[in-house]
Amino acid sequence: MDRRPGASRGAPVNRNGVERTADSALFDGYLEPDRPHPDAYDEMFDADGTVRAPYRQLHDAIAPTAAADLTVRSEALDRAYLDQGITFSLSGKERPFPLDIVPRVISSAEWNKLQRGIVQRVKALEAFLADVYGDAQIVRDGVLPRRLITSCEHFKRSAHQLNPPNGVRIHVAGIDLVRDAEGTFRVLEDNLRNPSGVSYVMENRRTMARVFPDLFTRQRVRAVGDYSTHLLHALRVAAAPNVADPTVVVLTPGVYNSAYFEHSLLARQMGVELVEGRDLFCRDNIVYMRTTEGEQRVDVVYRRIDDDFLDPLQFKPTSVLGVAGIMNAARAGNVVIANAVGNGVGDDKLVYTYVPDMIKYYLDEKPVLPNVSTFRCWLDEECGHVIDTLDELVLKPVEGSGGYGILFGPNASRKELADARKSIRADPRGWIAQPVVQLSTVPTRVDDRLVPRHVDLRPFAVNDGENVFVLPGGLTRVALPKGSLVVNSSQGGGSKDTWVLAPNRAPEAERELGQAGLASPIGPVQAPAAEHGPELTIGQQQQQQQQQQGCDD
């Protein structure tokens, strides 16, 4: 337990930690004063260059590494992804998803707070969605204007009074967090529709464990491999109560979707069918799947297609991706759509600014995680401020995702600013503005050095109606270009394995073992076997299939 990882490798050991600084060759010039955004919070080093506590073991392990070794290992990481065929498309070119070799570390105490904050947020947003698609009591009580909801593009009137059997609408949430210059985690946005990226969390861990098995033997890192177990559990309990053994499917738009890999991974890990719209049909408000053995009734659809394409009878009539009639089947209580239709009203970026009010209203609690301060262009007084100081702000469209349509005021040309002001005046409801958040930095490999690069964090939460499970970890996205604050993979970002350190007294089962078992997609199941019986069985079968597949490769 008290092993000093650095010692065996001959690295300088510093028991008090004070001298453990950025002096290794890898970190040469890491904290150079003229770097962009020098005020940003660096997660490994404090202002004096001392290594922060959660990173000490990691730092000691990698600091003595020779630069050449770093490059070799990093190439091995890239190859691991290419070998599995995991790529993503950037401007039409398929590239391996860049995984950086330095993990991002979150201490047990930090994580506890994040977890509490995320659970609180998901609960408040669940209450909000139930309210908005019910009697809208929050509007009657004057906490929110009705206009805020009705003007939201993703407010789906066809989901009105459509109440899921166990009340859950947010089966999966991705809460995007950033860390400001003081080191405080803040919520940047909520993703309640089809948050994607969890496959990278699992694959990043699997790959890191393969290439750096030694790192995991020194650290107590919490496992992320059991995500699918939790997801399957949440989907099964979401089914109507009179269904004894619910059939769950994953509905994908198809192989051309950028997240298809994730859809297939989740379906495989859960041991359920991966289907497209044409594989399903509704008859008399019951959803069936076409199989080689005839029709099979479907009880829960984990759909990874957008609302507008889900049901051509209710939404876009031209959509061929969805299932005609599925909304009425859900309304009749014969199928559960996960995540629920209309969740977008909860993750609208203007609605986001009211989430602290919702937490107070529904839970009577104080927000554990603060928002990023935000100016709302639809309020006249705040709009004026945005127009006047646009060159210092980040302007975002309320409906946007993937980093599209964002304007960085400080980098924008006069013309861009003028155009943006025109857009704001034309549609004040469509825009919010935030001060530039100097995202925290984590050492990241660029060539044969480690340099500070900005990161964010998307943890994933799964709500089964009783508990909100937050996967310990999450997707850390890193902006690879120097000084860039845009982390979206569609804008040239990469990712990092995210380590949540286990508390010292955690049972052994909860930590990542760094052994062969780690590479299996299903990690240890912590809950009593009785409750997880069926899932566990499926998990074991799945594991076998996985290994067979490995042999074929």
Place this chain on the structure above:
Amino acid sequence: MGWRIRVVHETGYHYNAPVHESYNEVRLTPRSDGHQNVIVNRIETVPATRSYRYEDYWGTQVTAFDLHAPHTELHVTGTSVVETGDEVEPVATATWEDLASEPVRDRYTEMLEFTEYVTKDPALTEVARGIKRANAPVDAVAAACRWVHENMTYQAGTTGVHTSAPEALAAGEGVCQDFVHLSLVLLREMGVPSRYVSGYLLPRKDTAVGETVSGESHAWIEARTGGWWGYDPTNDMRIGERHVWVAVGRDYADVSPIKGIYSGGSAEALDVTVDMTRLA
């Protein structure tokens, strides 16, 4: 005392090749309220289907059904017997200040917004401004409807189901749907919460008890000037014992009587008949 009216609304689709799958939603069920009392409503289809009913966001009864056996014809019949009320009196309690107040504007925000049918138009903005200056809200509603009545000629066939208000105005003629959308543009421009009402109108005032006349699917507006009240811009008249209402919404898209999608052949013909009988 109002009338008792039976409405039989039949829609027939004919396809040039068999349709294998068809999903439909119809809004053909009148609802009881202060103005009318619904005695009976039935929706039937040929081929026969098992139907599912629910109430939508706007409070309208929706009947949904699907077909999976190949068919080349589909008939949908909505039959209702409704007791209608007396003439609807305008509500005159609201002033322009009341309508401009934040609580009213927020409460009725959906009935004040412009849509794909109820579209802003500079010429109509001018007209609305003129009417607003000269009238109290309750009179402005009637004046706006009258303006539409005077500037539009009732003529079927010029406009279609997707025609917006400004397009209809440019054509100078249209059907009740266009009259209503134009009136809604003027009313929302003035800041009067207003909504689209779909239903039926028994065409002749002198219809005798027991007589059946060929009626029509109709539309009119409701405005809120202290309370909701209806007016029929197509005929420039108040809502009375000959009006049967079915659905309300922001515009036609929220109340369309029949919508559906199907795969297989394409529709060759659509027959719609509305027979209305005065029973009492």
